Amino acid sequence: MSGGAVQQLPYWGPVAAVAALAVLAFSAAVADGVMSARAGGMRRGGFAPVAEGARLLRQRRRTTIAADAVLRQVGVAGLVVAAALKVAVLPVGAWVVSDLEVGLVWFNAMDVLVWAFVWLAGWGANSVYPLVGGYRFLALALAYELPLMFALTGPAVAAGSLRMGDIVAAQEGLWFVVWMPVAFLVFVAAVLAFSLQRPFTAPISADLGGGVLAELSGMDRLLLLGGRYSLLAAGSGFAVDLFLGGGSGPWFPDWLWFLAKTVALLWLLVALRRRIPQLRPEQLMAPAWVVGLPLVLVQLLIVSIITIAGRGS
Amino acid sequence: MLETVLFAALAVLAVAAGVAVFRTDSMARASYALAASFVAVGLMLLQFRLEYIGVITVLMMVMEMAIMAIFMIMFMGMNPALMPMDMVHSKKVAASAAVGLFLLLATGILLADWPEGRAPATGNLTESLGGAVMGSKMLVMLVVSPVLFATLVSALVLANPRGRYAAYPAVPAEDDADDGGNQHGAHADDDGNHHGGHGNHGDGGHQ
Numbered sequence: 247m248s249g250g251a252v253q254q255l256p257y258w259g260p261v262a263a264v265a266a267l268a269v270l271a272f273s274a275a276v277a278d279g280v281m282s283a284r285a286g287g288m289r290r291g292g293f294a295p296v297a298e299g300a301r302l303l304r305q306r307r308r309t310t311i312a313a314d315a316v317l318r319q320v321g322v323a324g325l326v327v328a329a330a331l332k333v334a335v336l337p338v339g340a341w342v343v344s345d346l347e348v349g350l351v352w353f354n355a356m357d358v359l360v361w362a363f364v365w366l367a368g369w370g371a372n373s374v375y376p377l378v379g380g381y382r383f384l385a386l387a388l389a390y391e392l393p394l395m396f397a398l399t400g401p402a403v404a405a406g407s408l409r410m411g412d413i414v415a416a417q418e419g420l421w422f423v424v425w426m427p428v429a430f431l432v433f434v435a436a437v438l439a440f441s442l443q444r445p446f447t448a449p450i451s452a453d454l455g456g457g458v459l460a461e462l463s464g465m466d467r468l469l470l471l472g473g474r475y476s477l478l479a480a481g482s483g484f485a486v487d488l489f490l491g492g493g494s495g496p497w498f499p500d501w502l503w504f505l506a507k508t509v510a511l512l513w514l515l516v517a518l519r520r521r522i523p524q525l526r527p528e529q530l531m532a533p534a535w536v537v538g539l540p541l542v543l544v545q546l547l548i549v550s551i552i553t554i555a556g557r558g559s
Numbered sequence: 560m561l562e563t564v565l566f567a568a569l570a571v572l573a574v575a576a577g578v579a580v581f582r583t584d585s586m587a588r589a590s591y592a593l594a595a596s597f598v599a600v601g602l603m604l605l606q607f608r609l610e611y612i613g614v615i616t617v618l619m620m621v622m623e624m625a626i627m628a629i630f631m632i633m634f635m636g637m638n639p640a641l642m643p644m645d646m647v648h649s650k651k652v653a654a655s656a657a658v659g660l661f662l663l664l665a666t667g668i669l670l671a672d673w674p675e676g677r678a679p680a681t682g683n684l685t686e687s688l689g690g691a692v693m694g695s696k697m698l699v700m701l702v703v704s705p706v707l708f709a710t711l712v713s714a715l716v717l718a719n720p721r722g723r724y725a726a727y728p729a730v731p732a733e734d735d736a737d738d739g740g741n742q743h744g745a746h747a748d749d750d751g752n753h754h755g756g757h758g759n760h761g762d763g764g765h766q
Contacts, residue, residue, distance in 0.1 A: 317587055348610045355618035361625040362591065369587050369628075384629055391622075408611070535712075 252337045252345055252411035259343040263333050266505075270483075270512060271329075271475035277513045281520060305464040310373050313461075318370025322466045324363030325473025332356045332480040337410050339493035339501030349410035350402050353484055354395060360440050360477065361387045364449060364458060367470060371461040379457025382527040383449035386439060389534040390446070394436035396542045400429040400549045401488045414492035423489040425552065428545040430489040432538060434515070437481030442474045443519040448527040482512040566606055573599035584643040586631050594624040611685040 255262065275295035283291025309315075335342065335349035346352050361384065368380020402408050404426070405416035416422075423430045439446040450457040462470055486492060486507045493500025495507075576596035580589045597620035604613030647653065680687065693700055 314585065314587065317591065320591075346610060346614075348614050351611060351614045351618065355614050355621070358618050358622045358625075362594065362621050365625055365628055366587070366591065381629070381632070384625055387625070388629075 252340050252342045252414070254345050255341050255343055259341070260334065263336075263338075263343045264330050266338070267329060267333050267476055267479055270479035270505075270508065271472060273509060274475045274479055274512050274516050277516045278520075281517060285520070299468060302464055302468040305467075307464040307466060308461060310371050310461050313372045314370040316370075317366045318466075321363045321365070321367030321370055322462065322469050324366070325360065326469060326476050328356050328359045328363060329473060329476035329480040331359075332477075333483060335410050336480070336483050337414050337487055337492060337504075338483075339499065339504050341501065342411060345409065345411055348408045350398055350408045350413065350488075353410075354398060357394070357440050358391070361391075363473075364442070367462070368449070368458040373461045375454045375456065375460040376458050376462075379449040379451075379454050379460070382451075382454075382457065383442070385527045386446050386448060386525075386530055389530040390436050390439040393432045393534055393538040393542050394439075396539070396546055397429040397432040397436065398488070400426045400542075400546055403546065403549050404553050406553070410487055414487050414494075417491045417494065421489065421491040421494075426489070426545055426549055428541050429549075430485070432542050433485055433488065434511075437478065437485060438515060438519055441477035441481055443478060443515070445519075445522045445525040446530070447524050451524060478515060479508070479512055482515060483508045485511055562606060566603060569599045569603045569606075572596075573603070581646045583646060586641075586644065587628070589646050590624040590627050590631075594621050608680075608684050609688065612688070 272295065276292045279291040279294030281291075282294065283289065332353055334344050335346045335352050337345075364383040365380040368376040368378075368383070371377070401413045401416075401422050404422060405413040407413065407416075438444070442450060448457070450459045454460065456462075459467060459470060483504075486504060490507050490511070493502075493504040495503035498506075573596045576592045576599065579592040580596070583589050583592060598617050601613045601616035601620070604616060607613075690697065
């Protein structure tokens with residue numbers, strides 16, 4: 247059960263993947279604009295991200311005294327790069343940019359890069375609020391990462407492979423979400439966490455004057471905000487491939503099914519995160535480790551038993 | 560050819576970033592220069608078709624540097640970690656140890672009886688490497704690793720049953736005597752509610 251399930255795209259594959267990621271991320275921003283307008287009792291609002299993007303592109307870049315420009319720039323630009331590197335191993339229907347043998351671990355490694363980038367963006371500004379914001383992200387990351395890792399283990403154990411194509415292929419009969427709902431929920435929560443969406447917005451919270459975002463303006467701010475949406479879009483795509491059967495579905499081609507599921511989940515998450523209040527940074531650790539971690543470990547045990555029993559018969 | 564060039568570039572990057580660790584005067588730059596060095600090594604491992612080990616090296620090292628950023632505030636105190644500082648100390652001892660170790664390893668490499676190059680390896684290289692290193696002890700290692708992990712987590716839980724903010728799980732109210740910060744005043748109302756709510760959960764065994 248290795249290879250053959252998906253085919254790698256030729257040289258233009260990376261360009262297509264990044265373009266698709268950008269369109270998806272933009273669609274999430276548009277959805278957010280529409281929902282914000284609705285919440286304010288107005289119609290439309292879909293143009294808001296374009297207007298905000300244009301405003302930020304014209305805005306002068308603000309710098310701080312004795313900032314560590316290199317580290318700050320690495321952190322600010324990093325979120326978009328991490329999202330792009332993630333989708334490199336993400337099968338879209340039957341296509342993938344790189345059918346890496348350990349695609350799932352690659353996704354996890356790129357997700358850990360976000361730890362570094364958010365902290366570096368906070369550190370580099372040489373300013374108190376961004377620095378505190380960066381440390382707040384590390385506090386959240388310590389809490390969500392371990393449940394996330396064990397949630398990722400579920401599909402890998404069930405498929406008997408770390409290759410994303412194999413994991414999608416293993417869901418031919420039954421989507422993994424049906425028999426690993428806890429892992430799915432933990433994964434979706436972690437997607438919100440590593441893309442800095444509510445309830446995990448303490449690092450960029452208003453009580454810190456914007457936290458990591460406090461000193462960012464113009465292009466820098468646009469990159470970081472765009473990076474958040476890109477990570478959310480990439481995370482939705484992985485949730486579809488890991489738990490929602492990838493591109494499987496009747497009548498339509500599998501890439502269309504994949505994109506439809508991803509967009510649906512992405513917009514659902516955008517709508518959902520608007521309704522959840524923000525957690526204080528210290529509030530996540532105990533629930534994540536005392537409740538989430540044991541639950542996801544029990545889930546993993548059940549998955550392992552079912553998988554071994556299935557192989558035996 | 561291209562592979563060799565890429566390998567050489569990554570090797571140079573790994574060494575250069577390693578040197579940068581000691582040339583810089585900022586803890587943050589030193590940490591992430593070290594991370595960059597290890598990422599280059601991880602990518603070189605990918606070239607050996609050791610995908611799992613390569614990617615996990617990148618994952619572990621980047622995460623480790625992020626954790627380092629936490630430790631550097633926790634244990635170094637605010638000023639030394641946040642201000643410019645010298646990255647080297649005990650220079651003579653360190654230099655002689657480094658040169659000595661380098662000579663020892665280089666001698667070992669040159670004198671070792673390396674096996675002949677065989678046909679290109681096939682199958683799962685990570686698995687065969689693990690088998691070659693661990694041999695018959697593989698099963699023991701597989702059993703020990705979850706036990707080690709469980710031990711680490713339980714030790715943490717036992718050593719630190721409640722965090723700095725004492726928010727969860729419910730714990731007795733803190734003494735106000737020497738903690739007059741804003742934090743406390745702001746959450747005074749919250750605390751009252753929490754304790755009322757958690758009283759029924761039978762948390763007595765914890766205290």
